[in-house]
Amino acid sequence: METLSMNITAATQKKSNRLQTTKLNNRMVSEYWESLFRAPEEGRLVCWYEGIQLNPILQAADIAWCHGEAMSALLAARHEEGPSQQAAEEAGYDRELCSYARTHVGCAVMTQRSTPEEVSSLPADSSELKGLASRIPVPDMIISAYPFCSTGQQWDDVIYRTFGKKVPIFNISMPWIWGNKPSAKYMSGPEFRESVDFMVKQLKECIRFIEAITGKPYDHDRLNEVMTYIKRAAEIRLEAMDLCKARPSPANFFEWTNSIAPVNFLPGGQEIVDYFEKKKAEIQQRINEGVGSVPEEKYRLFWDGIMNWNKIGWLADKFAQYDACVVSGRYTHLGFWQEPQVIDLESPLDGMAQNFLTCPISISAPQVTEKIVQHCRDFEIDGLLLHGARTCRAFSYPQHLIADAVGKRLNMPVAMFEGDMVDESYYKDEIVNSRVEAMLEQIEARRARSA
Amino acid sequence: MTQFVLGIDFGSTTGKAVILDSNGNMVAAEVSQKGAVSDESVRVALGAALRHAGLQLDQIARTVSTGYGRRMVEMADRTVTEISCHARGAAHLIPGVKLVIDIGGQDSKVIALDDDGLVVRFAMNDRCAGGTGKYFETLARALNVGIDEMGPMALKATLDMQVTSMCATFAETEVIALLAEGATKIEVLGGVHAAMAKRTLGLISRVGKRDPVAMTGGVARNPAAVHHIEKALETRLILPEQPQIAGALGAALFALDDLRDQAVATPLPKAIPMDDNDLHGVEEIEGSSAPACKSKAN
Numbered sequence: 001m002e003t004l005s006m007n008i009t010a011a012t013q014k015k016s017n018r019l020q021t022t023k024l025n026n027r028m029v030s031e032y033w034e035s036l037f038r039a040p041e042e043g044r045l046v047c048w049y050e051g052i053q054l055n056p057i058l059q060a061a062d063i064a065w066c067h068g069e070a071m072s073a074l075l076a077a078r079h080e081e082g083p084s085q086q087a088a089e090e091a092g093y094d095r096e097l098c099s100y101a102r103t104h105v106g107c108a109v110m111t112q113r114s115t116p117e118e119v120s121s122l123p124a125d126s127s128e129l130k131g132l133a134s135r136i137p138v139p140d141m142i143i144s145a146y147p148f149c150s151t152g153q154q155w156d157d158v159i160y161r162t163f164g165k166k167v168p169i170f171n172i173s174m175p176w177i178w179g180n181k182p183s184a185k186y187m188s189g190p191e192f193r194e195s196v197d198f199m200v201k202q203l204k205e206c207i208r209f210i211e212a213i214t215g216k217p218y219d220h221d222r223l224n225e226v227m228t229y230i231k232r233a234a235e236i237r238l239e240a241m242d243l244c245k246a247r248p249s250p251a252n253f254f255e256w257t258n259s260i261a262p263v264n265f266l267p268g269g270q271e272i273v274d275y276f277e278k279k280k281a282e283i284q285q286r287i288n289e290g291v292g293s294v295p296e297e298k299y300r301l302f303w304d305g306i307m308n309w310n311k312i313g314w315l316a317d318k319f320a321q322y323d324a325c326v327v328s329g330r331y332t333h334l335g336f337w338q339e340p341q342v343i344d345l346e347s348p349l350d351g352m353a354q355n356f357l358t359c360p361i362s363i364s365a366p367q368v369t370e371k372i373v374q375h376c377r378d379f380e381i382d383g384l385l386l387h388g389a390r391t392c393r394a395f396s397y398p399q400h401l402i403a404d405a406v407g408k409r410l411n412m413p414v415a416m417f418e419g420d421m422v423d424e425s426y427y428k429d430e431i432v433n434s435r436v437e438a439m440l441e442q443i444e445a446r447r448a449r450s451a
Numbered sequence: 452m453t454q455f456v457l458g459i460d461f462g463s464t465t466g467k468a469v470i471l472d473s474n475g476n477m478v479a480a481e482v483s484q485k486g487a488v489s490d491e492s493v494r495v496a497l498g499a500a501l502r503h504a505g506l507q508l509d510q511i512a513r514t515v516s517t518g519y520g521r522r523m524v525e526m527a528d529r530t531v532t533e534i535s536c537h538a539r540g541a542a543h544l545i546p547g548v549k550l551v552i553d554i555g556g557q558d559s560k561v562i563a564l565d566d567d568g569l570v571v572r573f574a575m576n577d578r579c580a581g582g583t584g585k586y587f588e589t590l591a592r593a594l595n596v597g598i599d600e601m602g603p604m605a606l607k608a609t610l611d612m613q614v615t616s617m618c619a620t621f622a623e624t625e626v627i628a629l630l631a632e633g634a635t636k637i638e639v640l641g642g643v644h645a646a647m648a649k650r651t652l653g654l655i656s657r658v659g660k661r662d663p664v665a666m667t668g669g670v671a672r673n674p675a676a677v678h679h680i681e682k683a684l685e686t687r688l689i690l691p692e693q694p695q696i697a698g699a700l701g702a703a704l705f706a707l708d709d710l711r712d713q714a715v716a717t718p719l720p721k722a723i724p725m726d727d728n729d730l731h732g733v734e735e736i737e738g739s740s741a742p743a744c745k746s747k748a749n
Contacts (some may be wrong), residue, residue, distance in 0.1 A: 008531075008532075009530065171670070258505045402655055404659075407572060413570075415573075417577070418577040431577065434534070435575065438534035438535060438570070438573060440571050441531065442569070443568075445570070446569070449567065
């Protein structure tokens, strides 16, 4: 057997080369949440929702919104998730439950001020009680529109019950795209069209629900305007992502994770367009200068699964130490207004529904796999890394299928590890180290054989 | 002048050391069990290996470490994961092997190899020691039988008893309950081994079944474990003479590669000092390590 150079050693002094633009994102996110916290005193109604991007519909009605996953991710990223997770667990929500839901339900419990003794017994001026988790305004309405995941749908119901079943709730049923008929192709075929029409019908009913609560006619022109900004921002984002086919990749998955907010829940306006313009410009400049997102890019990886929000920066640096650039991922690159071209700005609901129904947990495993295979080819990926979030079955269910199919079709090394999106206790460093290193060794071995 | 290389497998419950000469002959192979991630087991295994080889530590030209504790082996010139090392070691011991099932003290892994003996796919347990050596140790205590007695006893079972809990801790509770209901130790042990095989089959399915199949790791010394996995897989398992040394052998082979290529390794972070003085206690605990194995390893 020829000698194999497989000296995979983490160079601990190396760090991920973060984009400057990301700081702008952080500021925008902070400002957004502060504006939400001020909404009641400014006379704005508040909607709590999870899952798909309903925010433009709410924005057009001048309703403030709290997106559950976004709040949970924010808390985890700032390491402030403890009190709300504890509050939820004490209220009976088990640790095995979706940690996004558990964290956000904990926020509801703390907001409701029916907190269990251990949390409510904290001094009024304690930093925990003053923390983000307890500052979300009480909802005036709840809209439930969760693709595929039954936990997500029940999550809204739990919020409804936490607030005494007194907050009006509207449920949108999102059909899952099975894609198993011969006529079913990605974003085409009778099955898809029927699902889109069904979704649009419900969005229109949801708008009537909003009108009933606000007491005002819905401003459809405003929705068109908001979607103009969102569509443009999404297009620029995809263009910027596409630039990362360059070698070395100028941005990595962790950067894109940090930039989900502007296409997920931040208000549609010139600010999000400007943000992605700046990001794209910075990425282009890096390409011009040959600057990569890791000091030395030897391996290009694809990350399947949700992020570990508690450990974004830490993970970004870890891969930099392995000379590995996690170029892209299913969560970031196959979701969040991922098909802006279908949005007709004169009548956006249909295009919006198409985007909602093609988010990465709304389409079947074969369709997801096909997209990942193509993506890995386009971005010249060397290895597939799958993060199985312990408490997210919706994202994890197809991962063995994806690993098997992508690994075989592309003859690509694959490694899987278990963690979680916002519960740090499910993440174990050495387990990740061993699997990532083993995968990188496989890549090296194949390169040596090909040489 | 003959040179020597060393492979150390710093495992979750055992330390293993293999010494090869520069022609690839195995001159020593030692296994020592002292407890979870214990550097003492590595010291004992290393000391015994050196003694059986008639060598001093400074005669080792190149060292590669593997296992969960690989970064704690200060003398190592570099580390390689247990996946790559087990694959390499097993392919060396059993040329042409396509699937390696390794069940150790706390971890289990399944590795698919291609025709060149390179890793194609692998799967490992995730933070659960169900079906591993730790599982059997716990049950041995609960059943008050010796760990080496479990396998032969389990082979006598005839009733196909269902043991559903795979948790190394909760299986103990279930076993006690079964005994209280009148089940015999033999039948309980049969059920326990069948449950372990079922779990292993799940791990194999993630990688894909292929032949020929080898089993390595400490649990491979358990005849009932081997029997039940063979039954579940519907195929014979190939067992190397010393199933626990595959990882350390693979590490030694990588060290031999380095020696032949005269590659320069990047020094690893400082860890537990391990010099000749630390090996003097070997003679007192000699009985805990396996005998040296002299076989040609080309």
